[in-house]
Amino acid sequence: QVHVEESGGGLVQAGGSLRLSCTTQFFDRYHLGWFRQATGKEREFVAAIGWTNGLTQVEDSLKDRFAISRDNENKSVFLQMNNLKPEDTAIYYCAARETSELTVSFTSREYGIWGQGTQVTVSS
Secondary structure: OOOEEEEOOEEEEOOOOEEEEEEEOOHHHEEEEEEEEOOOOOOEEEEEEOOOOOOEEEOHHHOOOEEEEEEOOOOEEEEEEOOOOHHHOEEEEEEEEEOOOOOOOOOHHHOOEEOOOEEEEEEO
């Protein structure tokens, strides 16, 4: 059974940075994505990455602050979040999508494997 596991969440002041990590054992076969869900809101796309660092997508409104990358050697994907704002407060989920497509997806239903999530709280 494939698992994904997130880490790196926490409490940070506005303007600060956090780096979230996601690992999965079947790393090479999967695109990995980050989604977030704030209390009382729908889950939303944050970023996704294919098999290489050349295949990425970040939500347009977050591109100037967030970046996604992967370390194939260590089977990890990272979400670097800079200049965090209180509205970034949410549970951040890593999800895996087994695919042969050459484009990444921002649609949560296309990701079949989800982690438990990691809480990110940004104080004002």
